[in-house]
Amino acid sequence: MWTNSTIETIHNFHARKLNNERRLFVYLPPGYEGGEQRHYPVLYMHAGQRAFDPAKPGTESWNIHKAADRLIAEGLMDGIIIVAIAHVRPVTANEYYHFTGPKDEIEHISCSGLDYEDFILNDVKPYIDSRYRTLQGPENTGLIGSSAAGLCTYHIGFRNPDVFGKLIMLSPYFVKARLGKKEEFELHEELIFEPYGGHPPLRVWMDIGDAEGLFLPSHVKDAVDILLQNGFRYGDDIAYLEQPEAAHQETDWGARVHIPLLFMFGNTGKATSLELRGRDVVGLQGMTVRINPIVHFDSGFAMSELNGTYAVEDPEVLEVKPDGTIVPKKEGSTTVTLTSNGIQASKRYEVVSALSEGVEVRMSVEVPEDTPDDSTIYGGMGMELLSVGSNRYEGRFLVPRDSGFNFRFTRGFRKFELDAEGNGIANRSFRASENTTLHCKVERWEGVHREEPERRSHASLEF
Structure with missing residues (x-):
């Protein structure tokens, strides 16, 4: 029997090690109330006060419940339970920093990520499993977060692959980059995550908007490359998207959250189109230019192609590596064609003498x-x-x-x-x-x- 989805609110849920309380918001999919024998996968979401409705007037939310409702109604995804865990504002401690954080923040707050990890493992998850009809095992249990909550998802997931088998990270905050105040151009970069080696049995989604500032886009792509080097199979147990014009904010995360939901819990469908994004002018000297080829599917799924087959009309002007990096050879222009998933897309590129970084x-x-x-x-x-x-x-x-x-x-x-x-x-x-x-x-x-x-x-x- 079909019923509407519901969202239950659990007030004053206590975290023993953190010694604080917060709300939990639990999304129950359509049909949950009428399907007494059916059990569901569970997705645990950080910063849950922004999952379904704005935290306060004038703020934005993900509206992830609307994305889930639509995918379920269209038959693109089976029902899931989403447990949105409200965040406690980092006044004295930041629950999303496991080991270190940006120096300017650590002057004010401490890192309590390990205690937050314990809170999810030993307080929240047992409660949810005892109260709701959940499917057990890492293959049915996921984490999702953006920004610092994406960083937290990375640490908790790679430390506990026997519990969380699906990791969704939107714009993960792996690096703090800031510009100095002196007359000369100063750049300060701080890595605030601890990379893990090997290939644990995880399914990973990472994405980033190309309007997210200094170096966060390149560092997220570097993190994906490391996982590929460690044995993760692209398109199978890891996928990545560089979203054009997307910024570091709830509105943009919510606009694309259906994409990782499809990758983790649904049917991605059939590839229907391909586009080559990014600049079309390259310098013989200066900045490195990389094509961002995005494959679109009939389900609404999309991902960047990281291992494409490129053909160059005039290979004396430039060549293109499988990851989309353009290697200029001489000034001139030529057409580049990419073939992916049986689809082709072409774009003309110009090589000039220099293009400053x-x-x-x-x-x-x-x-x-x-x-x-x-x-x-x-x-x-x-x-x-x-x-x-x-x-x-x-x-x-x-x-x-x-x-x-x-x-x-x-x-x-x-x-x-x-x-x-x-x-x-x-x-x-x-x-x-x-x-x-x-x-x-x-x-x-x-x-x-x-x-x-x-x-x-x-x-x-x-x-």
């Missing part, structure tokens, strides 16, 4: 008059700005060409910009394909109380 971004921002003089102001992906007086901060940075940024200004640690009425604002966005100058204005800071806020328009970004 970096471009310059100059950023200035006007801040509210009540901004403390000793404030540290950050722009996109850790761009630290310096005060130049008159409520203005500026910075000059060299960033990788084609980097995409989607951000809000912050003051110090996690104090975001707001509009004049004290509400959250939409992220600012830009892509650094050429030298760029940005002039911006912040209306108000989070955590600053004003009895009579001055009426102004929303924060603006001028190019």
Whole structure:
């Protein structure tokens, strides 16, 4: 008997080692109430307060229940149970950092990932298995998370492959990259994950948006390459997608969450189309250019092709490696054709003498008059700005060409910009394909109380 899906809320669920409480949200698929003998796979989701509905007005959610409902209704996936575990804000400890975290954050908080892992293994999972009709075994049990929760999924999954056999990581936060504040161009990278060797019996999904800033996209791709070198089979027990124009935010994760759900629990269907994404101008000297070929399926599934067969019209101009890396040979232009899953796609590429790896971004921002003089102001992906007086901060940075940024200004640690009425604002966005100058204005800071806020328009970004 068909019934609608339901979401149950479990309040004040206690974590023994963490000594805190939070809510659990449990998605039960259509038919659960009428199928008394049927048991279901379980997907445990971190940051569960954003799984189904916005955590608070003005914020976004994944709407993963709507994605699951649609896939089940269309016969593309059997029913699953989704257990969304609310996050406790990292005031003194971050539950998603197992061993280390970015230095600027660890100054304020400690890492409690091991205790959070224990919480899921010994508090949450036994409770769910005892209360709901779950299928047992790692082949029926998964973890899903994005950003730092993707990092947490990686650590918990690779440490416990006998429990969690399906790992879904959207934009996993494997590296913290920030730009310095000195006149010379400074770049600081901090790896905050511990890689695991070997080939445990896991099925892995990783993806990344190509508008996620400095080096997160390349590091996620590097992590996939390491797993392939360790014996994971592409398209079988690991898959990867570099999503064009996607940023580091719930809206974009929710828009593509159906893709890993299909890979893990559903039917991916038949390949129907192929596109070659990325820039079409390559330099004999300078930046390395890699084609991002995306295969689309009739189910809505999509994945990047990492082992393609490329044909080049004029091989004296360039060649293309199986992973899409273009090797330029001389100036000129030629057509490249990729064949994958029985489908072909072509694109014309031009080789020029040089294409610098970096471009310059100059950023200035006007801040509210009540901004403390000793404030540290950050722009996109850790761009630290310096005060130049008159409520203005500026910075000059060299960033990788084609980097995409989607951000809000912050003051110090996690104090975001707001509009004049004290509400959250939409992220600012830009892509650094050429030298760029940005002039911006912040209306108000989070955590600053004003009895009579001055009426102004929303924060603006001028190019």
